Amino acid sequence: MNLNDVHVRKATSDDFSDVMNVERLAFGEEDEARLVKDLLADASAEPFVSLLACYQGEAIGHILFTKALLEGSNPSPSVYILAPLAIKPAYQKQGIGGLLIREGHRILKEMGVELVFVLGHKEYYPRHGFKGKAEEAGYPPPYPIESIYADCWMYQFLIPKTKDFPKGKVKCAEALDKPEYWRE
Template sequence: MINSINIQIRETNTDDFDSIMTVEKQAFGYDKEAQLVADLLADKTAKPMVSLLAFYKGEAVGHILFTRAYFDGQGAQQMMHILAPLAVKPEYQRQGIGGMLIRAGIERLQEKGSCLVFVLGHKEYYPKYGFIPDAARLGYPAPYPILEQFSDYWMVQAISPKGFDVDKGKIRCSDELNKPEHWRDDESDR
């Protein structure tokens, strides 16, 4: 087990691109997520974003990306973000690094004035870090329809005092993330 004191987390810069791609490819075992991250990092509509790398003994072992979101039809009135993706190299998984990245990312989003964070992910994992399953039930439908049996996988977390007091409505994400293939689990794409 890795001691969290040995993990350093910092915001990424352009020199980190290869390290980010390595983490994404190794974590997922295929290139789809790495390509999504590359596209999102270049997407002007995804900004302001938070991109963090976790290092252990100088090696990049984890990455997390939060990109801009807003209510469909309302422009950028409320600062919101979508977490996608979270990646940790397989040999470093189940050691708390993902949770450290989530917490560090949310802290940075709070500093930027973001009020809500959304994620489409494992319903057993993300609630441990404050995410509430079935965000659509709370008035925040995903950018694309999510099948009823997977509704708990679309989650939200209020990260500011105004949190859930903001408007409600369908969530719109950055151009690169706003594609139907990113909102369904299709094993044939891997």
């Protein structure tokens, strides 16, 4: 498969069953599909960015970015959380996740988003510009993360000037604001 043949586009409500199928197959369970369903229905997650990667008419990947806030900053800078990123098993390790991240970041930059967070694989996301140990950088997650997973809570600025950027605890969308989602 050539990445040039993969088409990334915004997911619509008509794509809901394809999104759910990608999430279920990618993770082999219902948890992430349920989270995505809840986030897509959560007004506190809006405006979200939901993207589908398609190859030869088949939905093979999905990524979701939802609105977040920095507590103590008034107004809060524009921040988002990436959760989840899902690729069907037959298409994993072929660059589709990176393609979805890049397109998501491009759209978020156009929206004026300044900072993106992710709780994810510490080997994977740094390859796409994320820096680990976001809490040490001044951005505690919504729930405590075990110290052995501190470098899995990551951040990436989408703006060039970050010297005086506000710090603060990240407040996520209500659907994501559950302790079970903050365990690696």
